[in-house]
Amino acid sequence: MRQARQIKLGAFLMTDGHHIAGWRHARATANANVRPDHFLRLARIAEAAKFDAIFLSDSLGVRDTNLDSVHRTSRHVGFEPLTLLSALSVVTHNIGLIGTASTSFNEPFHVARKFASLDLLSGGRAGWNLVTSSGEEEARNFNLDHHIPHAERYDRAREFLQVVKGLWDSWEDDAFLRDKVSGTNFDPxxxxxxxxxGRHFSVRGPLNVARSPQGHPVVVQAGASEDGRDLAVASAEAIFCAHRTLAEARAFYADIKTRADRAGRNPDHVKIMPGVFPVIGRTETEAREKFEELQSLIHPAVGLQLLSTVMGVGDLTGYDLDGPLPDLPETNGPKSRQQLVLDAARRDNLTIRQLYLSIAGARGHWQVVGTAEQIADALEERFVREGADGFNIMAPHLPGGLEDFIDDVVPILRKRGLFRSEYEGTTLRENLGLPFPRQPAERSGVSSVAAE
Amino acid sequence: MRQARQIKLGAFLMTDGHHIAGWRHARATANANVRPDHFLRLARIAEAAKFDAIFLSDSLGVRDTNLDSVHRTSRHVGFEPLTLLSALSVVTHNIGLIGTASTSFNEPFHVARKFASLDLLSGGRAGWNLVTSSGEEEARNFNLDHHIPHAERYDRAREFLQVVKGLWDSWEDDAFLRDKVSGTNFDPxxxxxxxxxGRHFSVRGPLNVARSPQGHPVVVQAGASEDGRDLAVASAEAIFCAHRTLAEARAFYADIKTRADRAGRNPDHVKIMPGVFPVIGRTETEAREKFEELQSLIHPAVGLQLLSTVMGVGDLTGYDLDGPLPDLPETNGPKSRQQLVLDAARRDNLTIRQLYLSIAGARGHWQVVGTAEQIADALEERFVREGADGFNIMAPHLPGGLEDFIDDVVPILRKRGLFRSEYEGTTLRENLGLPFPRQPAERSGVSSVAAE
Incomplete structure (x- = not known):
């Protein structure tokens, strides 16, 4: 009997919470970025709730240009994801461990090796979220004055991934015999x-880590650009994306599944998991009050910086917070989002304060504020109407926000048959319903030369 | 009252053992290189015995040129050290976690970050063993056809270490306030x-990991060359070295301590910890038999490859194992060790088999074969006569060899007052008797420019 399609759930663990002022909330661990026990607790409750995975994002620098804003936020420092996930691997048993690593500022040998090692440590629960990075402040920590252009980053990323997958195939599944009597450790x-x-890399191999339980750790991607979609369709097994509306989500879902089919892949093997930022109350009013409480914790310096970043302008300090947005010069930032914000400001006569509050919170992700039933309804609709295969839960503050989702929303999804009561398998692949990667059929035992 | 000088102990965890055929021993975990629980057990018994640290070496490739030998050994694959140490960090409480990372094939930002993260995960128990790498097979995994020359590697290593230490000083000890009420996360x-x-690196910083418990993870080095000694004296806090005889050990010890003193450092703050390969029996005869048992497990293909490597010649296959060493052409390998082996061969009329057996085992390290009392005597002598501040225990097979050392030798050292009964502190620095690093007194809050 074929199992009915069910929702996949990831817990996106942004240290103390996804709301920019979440760290100030009474139920947030304010020093989460130096507390492994905070993450251990989160991983354990997500595992007890049968989540597919926890997910860690990453950046390779501190965006410290506006210190007046930055020093009022907690996003600037944290654990390095692979070390943290490795620590969590030995104190959890079923939950997937997905970490982010950049293809722009790493070498494929290191990335292949670390994720294979994590896959072994966790008994087959590792996932790699491939990003190409986008911050100037990251480039400056790696011998560059400016960031690598978008197309060049993706060209490098494609080759990087090809090398990583090739290295993961260094050893056949049954290469190791470890026969003490004959003294044969592996079949040569x-x-x-x-x-x-290739153009970017020369990597001989083989990888110095044994074939790992999943064969290949699960490959995840987040890029929504054309290049990002191309790369995802060619090779990603899960996509973390951001869509506010059902229409946007459905359009993206249909596009990716169609492209995957056209590329000869089984569309079921590309799981689409948008982020969702849930604020839960016993009543809708209580939920709105909880959200307003978080919003009230945003210091104006932080709100203005957020608005400046989105609008692509340098500095809005000095303007009346409770007055209208001034006329701004044309910029070369991302036009579409700027225009959306501008349109809203003009249409609704929003003040600067109202404007930054409107874009704070879920950081471009889907924001659902309501009762547990309402949130379950919204998730069900988006799942059933093919806007998502699952969701990455972005709790406003941690651990409290994740605890609320698990206590209040998960049981409803489960009662409706939309979410598992037990893990289907022991590996992340098995739980996500992804196939075990087959190794190349034809290869020489000594050397196989990749495309130039 | 000043504590009498005591021996420091590290457990050098070479997967299934340091003897090249150790994996074939009945008491070795044959699949140790895919078993986190093997390492967990080792870390726990070393911690119960109050060892200062466990130590993991590293290489960034598989030396697969002679497959007939390689496939009979277990050294080719294993966990990536930082992921493994991170896993061990949350299931141990006192023992130091020292991992190796190469300055030739890494970026300083990544290394600074990972060790700071490990230091936070472990509550102040991280150590970085800085190596410059030496294998061609490693270079080929990182876009190079040949390895970087020795002097160039050390020039890069010096600057690399300077950057790493600078990044570790990004945040002052009391930078983080995390005051929810005022909304101040850190003092800008x-x-x-x-x-x-600099010449090799441009790294802006700051590091995106908070100041870690030790300030700086402990810096360890292994280089014995002139460049290696210079770098160690300038900045290492512990040195892992290889000396067979007391005379060699004393000469090295005196040289390093004198140089450290001359460089204005407290010589006590450079701990010299040579490797020791112990084979323990209830009687001396039993110990010798145990060693012979291990030696008998070395396949001739493995022995010949070992001899070829030391002699710097391509291939000795085809010669009579029980006949003499043939006349060999001049090579450009390391001359001194070749000459020692040649001299021994001619002087004692050794066969090829006898010759490779004589260099197998401890791989150039000090080999002690005897009763627990004899081994304790040897360690005490080397420690008291200033040939060492402590030792890195290189068990022939694991976990058995380490269990034997802990059960049989450690209690004798303890009874003699030479080894601790309880940890002195909670960090690796405290247990090794190393000072907490002070931060630069004079710095701008915005930017400080390093030497060009």
């Missing part, structure tokens, strides 16, 4: 040298 | 930008 015919020589 | 005057621009 089942060791493969990659010998990759 | 206590954030420092490195702005390093």
């Amino acid at each position: 015919r089942k060791l493969h040298v990659l010998d990759h020589r | 005057r206590k954030l420092h930008v490195l702005d390093h621009r």
